[in-house]
Amino acid sequence: MSVTQSSQMVEQQFFKVIQDRRSVRYFNTEVSISREEMKEILQYATLAPSGANLQPWRFLVIDSQELKQKLLPIANNQQQVIEASAVIAVLGDLEGYTLAEKIYGMAVEAGYMPEEIATSFVQRYHRLFESLPPENVLQKVFIDSGLVSMQLMLVARAKGYDTVPMGGFDQTKFVEAFKIPTRYVPVMLIAIGKAAKSGHRTVRLPIEGVAFFNELPKA
Structure with missing residues (x-):
């Protein structure tokens, strides 16, 4: 197989994952996802981009049937809550920037950046986030959490699972x-x-109705 053929195959597989992903509301109650596999799904999901690589996403995985029953009325009695293998609550960490030293320290250990650069980044982002209005921090956290959520759903589909995001x-x-x-x-x-x-x-x-080049059409 040539490099071009291999690249085309990967491309086709990727597009198939995107096209096959749909919001599912009826789940097979006999299927469970092991915690080991769940961690793997989440690990791949966290390869999503985040501002300054601060990764302010956190996941509460609810796989206990008792707790899913507890969640059911809170989630407007949506039946998928108790039928799905698990419900993942995606949370944004408003104080995620406090892990900057750990994150950049790991980057230094991995050889990805010099220590002095890491130190300057830590100081910069501490000053930035501590000075931002709460609504600005919230916006940044929501953007990053949205990115990781979409990636999580695509990873799940690639591994043969189905998902549905719920804001209700x-x-x-x-x-x-x-x-x-x-x-x-x-x-x-x-x-x-x-x-x-x-x-x-x-x-x-x-796409002609939602994507425009260089300027938006006049209303």
Whole structure:
């Protein structure tokens, strides 16, 4: 197989994952995902980009049936909560920047950057985040958490699992019920497992209606 053929095959496999991913709301209750495999899925998901590589995403994996039942009314009684193998609560860490020293220290140990550069980055981002209004920090955390969430769903599909992202849940009750510390903000819930019923096919707006070059059309 030539390099070109190999590249085309990888490309086709990647596009198939994207095209096959659909939001699934009916899951096979007999399927479970081992914690080892769940960690692998999450590990690949965290290869998503993040601002300054601060990785302010955290995951609360709810795989206990008792806790899924507890979550059910909080998530507006969406049946996938109890049918899925697990529900992953994606949380944004508003104090994620405090791990800058650890993150950049790891980069130094890996040989990815000189120590003096790492030290300057740590100081820079501490000053930046400590001076930002809370709403700006929240926005940054939501952007990064959205990136990792999409990557998580694609990784799951590549491994043969199905997902559905859920924004329809009571965040206040979720925080109370699962004792979420104030430094974390719930971003979304993602149910994951094997589909018992395929997700609906959907349509997308034509690219000409959503993508423009150099300037937006006049309203």
